[in-house]
Amino acid sequence: MLPSIFLCFLKIGPVTFGGGFAMIPLIEKEVVERRKWLETEDVADVFAVAQSVPGAVAINSATFIGYRLAGTAGAVAAMAGVLLPTFFIVLLLSVFFLQLHDHPKVEAALFGIRAGVVALICYAGCKIAKTAVVDKTTLGVAIAAMLALFAGLHPSFVIVGGFVLGIALVAWRARLGLKTEAKPEAESEEWGYMMGDGI
Structure with a gap:
């Protein structure tokens, strides 16, 4: 179970652009639809709790889900899975960002990513509303x-x-x-x- 939790969040971590709420549709697809670990209502509850405590929503959510699935070891596995790719991506970007941040293609890519994140969050809100409202x-x-x-x-x-x-x-x-x-x-x-x- 622990390797599955780690790999699941390792897959989600690198594509979570725009903050923790952009994780919701990804978690919905991986944790709810594909692996059947949780229900949609459970994901809504996790994000409500994750938002109400200190720390990044993405890390808190992964930790809570991991703990619910496999206790403390599951929490550590989920947190490591969501953190590791982000850490290495940020480390890599920090090396090149000063040289590339004014590049037109980089600016265009970031512009598109920001717009896509809005769609992801709206989609997640609609999915959760069907079970919460x-x-x-x-x-x-x-x-x-x-x-x-x-x-x-x-x-x-x-x-x-x-x-x-x-x-x-x-x-x-x-x-x-x-x-x-x-x-x-x-x-x-x-x-x-x-x-x-x-x-």
């Missing part, structure tokens, strides 16, 4: 969180606020005798949560 209640929480982020609130406070609000909403629904249950992903293909059963 399951009714009108969770849609409202998502909209409130988005507004808070655009207002300049730190992401950590948004995550903590979602945590507290989620507990409060579940307790309130339980008091009203309502069940809080995520719908299967198969039912969210048309994003039916827009007309869901939430409050």
Whole structure:
């Protein structure tokens, strides 16, 4: 199991341009679809926790996933896999960057990469929304969180606020005798949560 975890993140690490959130579609493909180690909901939870603690999101996410799969040894294997290629790539680039950073082709490549990263993050957001936003209640929480982020609130406070609000909403629904249950992903293909059963 450990070699598989290491090789999986060794494959993901070199192509994670634009920060940790660009990892989401890559992890979705490798960890969820191909290897069946986790569910999409689990990946969303991992990235929520990874964003709320100090450190790089990419390293935190890899470490959490590795730990969930194989304990401490799995965490070390995943972290090593995601770090090693990045370390050597940055080391190599640092040697040549001062000579190449003004080169038109390098500038064009970076321009294209930045645009591609936006698409990756949007795609990942849509995939996670299908499992995280399951009714009108969770849609409202998502909209409130988005507004808070655009207002300049730190992401950590948004995550903590979602945590507290989620507990409060579940307790309130339980008091009203309502069940809080995520719908299967198969039912969210048309994003039916827009007309869901939430409050």
